[in-house]
Amino acid sequence: MATRRTTMRSRSGTKLYAVRDESGKFKDIQTYKRAHAADLRHKSKAEKEAAQGPIEKKVRKAAKDAVKSVKTSVRGAVAAVQRAAKRAVKQVSNTQPPARKSAQRAAPTTARPPAVKKAAKKAVKKAAGKSTPKPAAKKSAKKTAKKATKRAPRKAAKKTAR
Numbered sequence: 001m002a003t004r005r006t007t008m009r010s011r012s013g014t015k016l017y018a019v020r021d022e023s024g025k026f027k028d029i030q031t032y033k034r035a036h037a038a039d040l041r042h043k044s045k046a047e048k049e050a051a052q053g054p055i056e057k058k059v060r061k062a063a064k065d066a067v068k069s070v071k072t073s074v075r076g077a078v079a080a081v082q083r084a085a086k087r088a089v090k091q092v093s094n095t096q097p098p099a100r101k102s103a104q105r106a107a108p109t110t111a112r113p114p115a116v117k118k119a120a121k122k123a124v125k126k127a128a129g130k131s132t133p134k135p136a137a138k139k140s141a142k143k144t145a146k147k148a149t150k151r152a153p154r155k156a157a158k159k160t161a162r
Contacts (some may be wrong), residue, residue, distance in 0.1 A: 007032060121146075 005017040015032035043051075052060070 005030075005035070 003019050008016050010016055017030045017032055018034045019028040019030075022025045027084050049057070064079055067075055
């Protein structure tokens with residue numbers, strides 16, 4: 001964005017450009033001669049685009065698109081690596097094997113009616129809740145209890161089939 005400059009003269013008579021901030025105070029003062037020469041050296045975006053031919057425009061657009069696609073793919077890869085690192089850190093910090101083993105021991109392995117299953121699940125939840133304060137451990141204890149209750153009828157069916 002171009003800043004608005006006002007012209008003025010110093011005591012010695014040199015022409016100056018003054019840039020002011022929002023409150024009206026001087027932010028920057030340049031000599032007109034140097035600032036004007038710098039302005040002439042630099043071309044605006046519109047001038048650069050007008051000077052280009054149709055082929056150069058196509059090449060520049062293709063290059064911009066390529067850079068953009070590479071940036072987005074790199075961003076996605078970086079985000080995926082960060083997510084994986086976070087998961088690994090969580091797994092390392094939340095590992096509690098004793099709670100999982102005690103939950104497996106507490107889960108009975110014989111076939112029972114649904115009411116007994118519910119009671120067993122409640123007991124496992126209670127045991128997991130008392131021994132492990134972290135929600136991840138509770139979740140793993142619940143999973144093992146669920147697996148144990150699913151396996152029990154299958155094991156019983158296999159035994160009777162033999």
